[in-house]
Amino acid sequence: MLESLKQEVYEANMQLPELDLVSFTWGNVSGIDREKGLFVIKPSGVPYADLHVEDMVVVDLDGNVVEGDLNPSSDTPTHAYLYKKFEKIGGIVHTHSPWAVSFASANMDIPAFNTTHADTFYTDIPAARALTEEEINSAYELNTGKVIVEEFERRGLDYEATPGTLVSQHGPFTWGATPEKAVYNAKVLEVVAEVDYHALQLTKQNLDLPKYLLDKHYYRKHGANAYYGQKK
């Protein structure tokens, strides 16, 4: 069932330690089959060194296990909610990568300061608000997804042009057209968090990029007029 998607999700998961985005089991990648309305996700708490393709768990959009012997990631309800609301995404990544968690701990957006950022994220990367006590004590992981979507709606953000977020006090979630692209976006988010941290210590001046530079770099790589890379 969904064998090629399982392979894809497995490989995307294995990229997380290669890209220095996870310690131990602190991360997970999922990928969705939109036609079937099912997604594949890493099992909960399994170390990357012990992970196999056949361990991947198939769940439906309410987070019910459809196939698999292992429990799915405890973050499964967050993934499910994001897939429901962000209808064009094909993959989701959650990590506890340290630079991203530093900004999440400080409840601060990762601001758009440079072209590395603008190549992938068209806006600041938002820090969604911390969850309330009530949200934490009832359906915590589902509410994590709701808080993310609420933040995007409140700010009027396009989830395709801003393919990731922080959740305050917690860490980053990124997404993309495929699981592999969601992993790529997780690495970009970590790198720009690192760079921004240092830029913020170097100067107290306003470093926000002007919109015309965001436009230039974002659309150099995305959309009909993109000219970076090779023709497909």
Add this chain to the structure above:
Amino acid sequence: MLESLKQEVYEANMQLPELDLVSFTWGNVSGIDREKGLFVIKPSGVPYADLHVEDMVVVDLDGNVVEGDLNPSSDTPTHAYLYKKFEKIGGIVHTHSPWAVSFASANMDIPAFNTTHADTFYTDIPAARALTEEEINSAYELNTGKVIVEEFERRGLDYEATPGTLVSQHGPFTWGATPEKAVYNAKVLEVVAEVDYHALQLTKQNLDLPKYLLDKHYYRKHGANAYYGQKK
């Protein structure tokens, strides 16, 4: 004698360089057999590259060598005292990991700022006070253990829910149900020290986690209602 515990302690020691927690010989792991009242510990000053299972030293709870050709870690009296006072722990780790030593040098707690922390440590990680001149000049390593236990008592901390500490001017000690879990906790402590350092530079706002988030994340992974990971 205690062959399987020696193997376990040896493997836990070898994880320290793999997890980037030690340079040279600056760390040690021990593990205890509670029934026999004996524990196994790394020999003093032996580089990890030269370490073998059969080099592990067996000592009693007064720190006397029971078996082994090599001197045990010079920190053996600290381990022995912690085993006596923290009766449910099965393994102890000491390192000089750099982020932890930065906080220890500054005599500062590692505050609970994020879920990475709350997943493993239910409270701030305390910095036990620096030892006095008298404590240093008499039974230094034993007194290091006493200062740790005193700090936990003074703050009313549960050593199972806060499985580690800093000793001011020195570095971290962590523990756990097994040597392997104590190593895991040593890595978590190092990672949250790194993240907290950066969060503290990013903002002067109070970033302490509310108790309900500490409860949620700590008990998501620990105790009867834990639902992270796989059923054993």
Add this chain to the structure above:
Amino acid sequence: MLESLKQEVYEANMQLPELDLVSFTWGNVSGIDREKGLFVIKPSGVPYADLHVEDMVVVDLDGNVVEGDLNPSSDTPTHAYLYKKFEKIGGIVHTHSPWAVSFASANMDIPAFNTTHADTFYTDIPAARALTEEEINSAYELNTGKVIVEEFERRGLDYEATPGTLVSQHGPFTWGATPEKAVYNAKVLEVVAEVDYHALQLTKQNLDLPKYLLDKHYYRKHGANAYYGQKK
């Protein structure tokens, strides 16, 4: 065509990930054949792991592709302009290395604080100004080259003695007599950015090197009286 230059440019490109100067495809190296007026450059958006010598693209000094099946780096017009204006250079490197991008994000020069810097860069490494909206919206990559050359002219800098620059909001460009030397200079720039960042946090005192130390170290390694290294 230009087979040995292609090999040289390929090898210089492959040094970028080895020296931790690139993630993904965020970098490119070119090398020029001055007699033929053609240069060889990395293709756009090809991951380093998938790169082969035969993928290198040959272009002329107006950036037209002369040979090659793939699109050249999107930064090709920047390289072409620098080759036209900096007539003695043989290779150019562009990366998004993180310490350099931190200074570029802060629009700050990398100051000459130590002999590591003076051994390779005879002056501060300038941060060329950010491009204007008009410059970005018309011939962006060409204008990036123009802004670099303008900065060197405005400051009266010798491009051989200062073999690199930052472009504000973007990142570093370095050059040298050969592609390999340009890569060397890219690594030096990254290392001195890292060191300078920390020096700037340690003290608010003026740390600028005196000219006599810049003279000593720069000319210890360069020019007729150089005495570092081996006779060729």
Add this chain to the structure above:
Amino acid sequence: MLESLKQEVYEANMQLPELDLVSFTWGNVSGIDREKGLFVIKPSGVPYADLHVEDMVVVDLDGNVVEGDLNPSSDTPTHAYLYKKFEKIGGIVHTHSPWAVSFASANMDIPAFNTTHADTFYTDIPAARALTEEEINSAYELNTGKVIVEEFERRGLDYEATPGTLVSQHGPFTWGATPEKAVYNAKVLEVVAEVDYHALQLTKQNLDLPKYLLDKHYYRKHGANAYYGQKK
């Protein structure tokens, strides 16, 4: 000639890249045969990947080459002067390791803040003053040695108990009873610079260790009453 010393010096040099203390050719190790009054040193500007035992250069205490086809390190006169003045040392290391260079750029001592420091360095690690214009323009490398020795004399430091220094605007020199121990001290210096940097950012309080803790840790590892490690 001096074949076993050459092997020892070669191996100590090769430890520098393994311990992440050098990029490119930015470091050198030497070792002395006190009876013969000759020392062995790395050749100038040879990359570590290309270095062989037989490339090591033998020089006398005036820095004259006694054996070897290659030029010795350009820092040879510094080594020679230190061997003359610090009569009990057997090996010297110079690197441009980045944390040490950060403190050297800031012309700041590396203060004794923790037991990692006290285990190896009995005092703050001094930053010797920057050289004057005259000292730089005449016998620069010899004068670098003179400034180091002057700083130790001015402060009344024991070069055996403080086995290293920074030279302001430049970087670290360390030494020890053997080339291998000098390399060990170079790594300790780099690690404590990293830790101290972060401690200094965490708090403005005075973090200097009391003398009784320096005594305890330094003499736990050194001298007649040392009890760390194994009996020889």
